[in-house]
Amino acid sequence: MNTVAVQSVPFSSAVRPPAPGAGPAQDSTPLGSLIRAHRLRIGLTQRELADLSTISVRAIRDLEQGKARRPRTDTVRLMADALRLGPRARAALEAAAQQGRGSDGGWAEPPAPPTALHAMAGRAGEVAVLAGELAAATERLVNVVGLAGSGKTRLALAVAERLHGTGLPVLWHAFPGSPAEYLSCHDRELTDRLHGLAADLFGCGPGPDGAAAGDAAALAELLGEGPALLVLDGAPAAAPRMDRLTGLLRACPGLRLLVTSDAPWGVPGERIFLLSPLEVPEEGADPGANPAVRVFLDHVRRARPEFTAGPAELERAAGVCRVLDGHPGALAAAASWLVVYDLTALCRALDEDPAALLDHLGGAGGGSGLRGALLERLGRLPEGPRALLDALCAAPGGGLPGPDRGRELADLTALTGLALPECGRLLRELLLSGAVRAEHRDGTSRFRVLGPVRAAWAHRAAATAAAR
Incomplete structure (x- = not known):
């Protein structure tokens, strides 16, 4: 990357050259050089400028060093106000910011998703749907939910790979406990910033250096207003802080979020994408x-x-x-x-x-540990859906061995004695947990408990009975 001198972008004659030894930072940009020159002209440190502008120190450092190349419009305005720029200098700053947004998309090289360790089979349709929605930004928050081991992470990798192939920057953060199905491509600094962002969103404590909010704000400046994909893999089932999630999406209008979790967040604008297991061969099929x-x-x-x-x-x-x-x-x-x-x-x-x-x-x-993971997830179901799962597994034809042939919703109301709307609500909870699978054929919908779930649930029931 070439170093660009401050003089390459005109600015007000009131700006004096910086003091000897205070030249533009290595790998800076016209915008970064301008900000640094104005800051030094009025004798401010980065910390003092951060206090005056309400922009984080890390974001200011990124701008001056050329790491953040497409700042938000509000950021440029706050910076100009804090630097007390006149009309000509303000216009030059805005022009430099616009030049950075339009020159190279803001990244020397768009961040890439992790490298998958294994090939994926049978998910071409799901990949196409999610990649299309996220590429067109018809959905900005997609939460892929399903049982542990259903392939949520591998699906997210495939979607991220496809979108990155179109030039979209991909940022990837894995929460503790996420499956190690890939090799990360991010450097340590970006990984730490994403850790800080996650901590900021979920209010789960500061990032590695105690500056979660600063990391989140700096990342927003790094992303700017251009398109990018942020993947949150293995996210907590509990919803993030809405004020911070909304603030991030507003600050980065081109940002899309792809989340993998075992349960929906239940927040406005969330696109719930239920990932079911792979289709199995019918009797007599190849x-x-x-x-x-x-x-x-x-x-x-x-x-x-x-x-x-x-x-x-x-x-x-x-x-x-x-x-x-x-x-x-x-x-x-x-x-x-x-x-x-x-x-x-x-x-x-x-x-x-x-x-x-x-x-x-x-x-x-x-x-x-799949059995334990299934029981842990199903154990967090509310009492009503858990009772329906008990009834489905205990009903004739729902026990082991052999596949569950499924039941229509009317059959479930007869089995439970519940009214149709209440039974439908409980069934939806089981569907979103991944415990029950829906099959729609010939105008009829049938629902059945997944084989691994029935096996784990039967083992749990036997263990409970033996302990009594």
């Missing part, structure tokens, strides 16, 4: 073309590289996918057991006790 089967076989080959899938093995793999309802995390966990089982024995074990195979055999990977 299992080799099914995405759930392909995902399962990919995990099988990691456990047993010599494995080859003939017709009999494909049918058994399809049976595994049906029992586990195409849930990616459960498929990964079950495949890990092929270190000690063969595929036939694995199918028998799943018929006898699926819950025992929901946790990854090696204690690592996408399926690790």
Whole structure:
């Protein structure tokens, strides 16, 4: 990046050259050089200018060093007021800011999303829908929700990769406990700023250097008014502070948020995107073309590289996918057991006790601790939806083994004795939790509890009964 002299952008003759040794910062921009020259002219430190302008010290430093190249219009106005600029100098500052916004999009190189460690199968439709909505900014806050292990992070990676391919800057923040499915591309400074922003949004304490609010404000200046995608992976189910979320979206009108979480936030403008497990092959269909089967076989080959899938093995793999309802995390966990089982024995074990195979055999990977994660999520359901889940799992045909064939909403009202509107509200809670799957065919909607959920719920019920 070339260093640009202050003289490359005209400004008021009242501006005197800076003192010797106080030249423009390395890699500065015309705007940054102007701000620094005006600040030194009136003898202000960056801290003093921050106090006068209400702009954070970090944001001022970024502007002067050329890191933030497309400041918000309000920022330029506050800076001009604090520097006590006359009409000509103010106009020059605004022109330099406009030049920065239009020259290179504000980034020397747009930040990239993390690098995925594994390929993704069967989500082309979901990727296309989300990427289209976010690219066109028809949605600015998308929350991808679903059960643990359903592939929310991998979907977000694919969407972010597609959008970054169009030139959109992608910022990525992973909350503690998020699955390690990728290699981060951000440098330490940007990672720390995103940590501070997350702390600011959720009111969960200061960032690494105790300046969460400063990090959030500086990041807003870095983003400016141009387009960018911010991914919050594994975000808390509790909603962020609305004043700070609204302030961020207002300050950065081109910003889109893609969130992965296990529950909706319930905030205005939130686009809830429920990620269901992969579709499983129907009886008699070709299992080799099914995405759930392909995902399962990919995990099988990691456990047993010599494995080859003939017709009999494909049918058994399809049976595994049906029992586990195409849930990616459960498929990964079950495949890990092929270190000690063969595929036939694995199918028998799943018929006898699926819950025992929901946790990854090696204690690592996408399926690790899945049973506990499912029970923890379902345990946070309100009493009403939890009672409906109990009724669905205990009803004839809803127990183990074998797939749940599903019920219509009218069947659920007869099962529970609840009125249709109340039953519908409880069912919606279960759908958004990911515990229940909807199937719409021939004008009829049927709802069924996912196989991994039924297995974990049955294990929980048996453990509770044994403890009494």
